[in-house]
Amino acid sequence: MSSGAGRIRLIFGQPSSLASDPRTSGLSVRPGQPTMMPMDHKLPIQQAKSDGTIASVLLKVEPAPSVSSLYLHIPFCFHKCHYCDFYSLANTNHEDFVGFVARMGQELEAAGRYLSRPLDTLYIGGGTPTLLGPDLWRSLIRHIHSHVHLAPDTEWTVEANPETVTPDLMAVLAAGGVNRVSIGCQTFSPTHLKTLERWHEPSSVVAAVESARDAGIENISLDLIYAIPGQTLGQWEDDLSQALALHPQHLSCYALTFEPGTPLAVKLSRGLIDTADADLEADMFTLTRRLLIDSGFCAYEVSNFARAGRESRHNLAYWLNMDWMACGPSASGHVAGIRWKNRASLSEYLHTSTPWPTITDLEMPQPARALAERLMMGLRLARGLPYESLLADAEAIGARVSFVAALGPLIDAEHVIVDQHKHLCLTEQGLLLADSVFRQLMSAVFDPNC
């Protein structure tokens, strides 16, 4: 589902700094698990060609990684929404679906060797995973159970587009072990749905939530988009109220982003639509937080809100820079400090001779980059990051002085604080200007002499 919050990928391995943090208790932590890849690991730099597979890279990692999160990407949609830049195909048929599910079975079998038992989180995103009907889902679930070990407390999320949700399908998912659905709702206004080229009826969201609940899936997340061209503050408040009326456990509220290459970005560049006023967008952001916090949600990430204990454990793995495996075309993985992305090509995926897809954008471990990413992702969380451990990471790459120097003005400007848990966090004000804060901290890490 194109809008989806959690898209991609899977998790395992954790930064050591988390292991002792009670606030990460939702995540399984195994003793002795490798944290961020130490640099003296022997890694196959030479083999790191982007036309290979991740298997050849992971083979050389000692000890063999054991990853506790997994992301599966289902690259099919009934129709491409105009703001979406995820890899997904609309002009596909049932045959493609059948071939894809079988193919993913092969990839899961191969990936299984790197997955810990049981898995902590499993996330199936897209595309529109729910476009596969009940039969194909049964078959996909069979593949998953054959190669991936799940526990009762494994968080298993499936992204769903409301118009594809049926009571039958929800029953199949629930029976298979799915315990969380993330529904792409976006807005309840038919006008704004049209702007986004979302083809569902607002009422189908209500029906989808009911179907999931009836099937026994209680943990429901809704995705919403604001700052849609023409949308007023009042209309957005109305969207939020309607979403709250469905009693979700989790909400993801995103300011509309004009991703390069999407039809919406093209319309913008041609002057056919205009972005929302910058001040209005800021007002919407602030309103969202106030209203959802008042309604009992925890604003645990920039755009994510949860009832107590209902944070997305899978997405937390991303924000905490932990490890996850990734299967399916265009899915991105992160294991032992290595990042990669499977090639975004269904036809290639269906016809490779190995079970592993070919990859692009391979990045081998690099401590400064790892720290920059840790900051950029982790500070999005309300809980922030353990300050001492950040200092230790900076120290290790000779950037402690510049990091502390960069923090000074940010603390003075009240953009960041070190809280009573000794965590470095963005303030409410800093949150609004997070990108600028990240930029300053990242450049201190990348270029300690600046």
Add this chain to the structure above:
Amino acid sequence: MHIRNFSIIAHIDHGKSTLADRLLQITHAVSDREARAQLLDSMDLERERGITIKASAVTVYHEYKGERYELNFIDTPGHVDFHYEVSRALTACDGAILVVDSTQGVQAQTVANAYLAVDNSLELLPVLNKTDLPGSMPDDVAMEIEQVLGLPAEDCMRCSAKTGEGILELLDALCVRFPPPRDSVINETRCLIFDAIYDDYRGIIVFIRVFDGTLRVGDRMRMMSSGRTWNVTELGRYTPKATKVGELNTGEVGYLIASIKTLDDVRIGDTVTLDAHPAAEALPGYQEPLRMVFCEFYPSSSGEKGAEFETLREAIHKLHLNDASFTFEPHHSEALGFGFRCGFLGMLHMQIVQERLEREGGVDVVQTPPTVPYEILLRDDKVLLINNPADLPDMSHVAEIREPIVRIEIICPNESIGDVMKLCDSRRGMYKSQKFLSDTRQILDYEVPLAEIIYDFYDKLKSITRGYGTMDWELIGYRSDRLVKLQILVNGQTVEALSVICHRDTAEQRGRRLLIKLRRQIERHQFEIPLQAAIGGKVIARETIKAVRKNVTAKCYGGDVTRKRKLLEKQKEGKKRMKMVGNVQISQEAFMTVLESGEE
């Protein structure tokens, strides 16, 4: 042997350089292959802009009626900013070929250059070029020449420098129609310096015309304006390859090399004489080149501090070796840091220098808006010449501010006359005269404050006349007016580079308009930025740039890490051509907004 010293003068792009090449080719001075490139223009930039910045002199030989002629032709700069250089080059000549594009007709610099030639008592030989083109109207253009310059239409020659048609006839004609150089009028040696260039290998090469006596290798020469002396180590002619000679005699043109270190030691228009037997009086006409446009160059904020300034300093020094006609001095501005304040002959000259600094010097330069010099009459009757509004003394000491006034001559099609006059009026122009050039075009004369035309006037003229309007300008003096300094404050700090001296009647309106433009040009920062315009300490307009309230990536999940990280890294690199004023980042475009007078 007969000698003919002549120049080719023309409006820009009327084919002067092509004609020069063709002359070299037909006299076998260069091969056909070499002739493909325009030999006399050596810099890339000149070629790209199709203009000649520096003059050179080339000697070729031609046989006419069995007699051998030494033809020295002196190339002149083709743009309005180089008036003085053109006039010095013309002084070295006895005749001038006036090239007019037969598809375009007489243009502003055709007229200006023709008058310069006449002022120097040169014989004019009008040539209608580009007769091979379909749009050629040689008869009409010949009539224009007769009408405007008083040269009989039937005297105009016709040629196509491109195809070579008419070139031989032209060579013959100039042997006949141009007078030979005059004989010595005094016994001492006098040579006119009409150009000098810096050569990486050979140092300074000085181009001279010998008016009296003889100059020999080994002579101790003296520059009459400075009194400095050097030994002449080499004399020669460019044919166009350098060909050494032992001496240059009366009437001849050539180059001299005398281990002169910098172009600052050579003044165009100066007279060279012999140290042992100096002339009593220099040749007439020498002037200090007038710098009429000033601006500051600063290294942009993108690079490392300090290092960028050093790079800029080196680049300016190096460029100055090649072009002594601009001045520079280190300058420190509260708002912008360390840079250079530079003086130029005109706007084009300024742009050329800026481009060459960036292209040849590899520095990223922020340029402040150009200003003109002002004469300040103080209450104690002293007169102060300032070239920077920042240097304006406290107004309680100022009796008068006088600004440079130029006479502009505009040639444009009849149908644009109304709009052009409106444009001149809006720039405080004073109408002088209007003449018909032909049935379709007219010449307009105005007197205008230089400050009003240094930025966008020429572009506006071009657009009003759909490209057909041309213009020339000449300084006629300084005139007092009700002028005030309009100061701009960004975030409470006066930015002198944004300050302008303007007319009191329009100052407030201009201040308001300027702030609105500035507000659009300066990006939102994390804090609110007040913009103020003030006259004499009194704020007359105010605008506010609101603070950025939200700058946070909405979605960032596992698949986004690499791309979002790279996006953030790219943004942190900082933008080119930006300058920090206090804690506000101002772009080059924003600086230039102060210059766009008039219309929204």
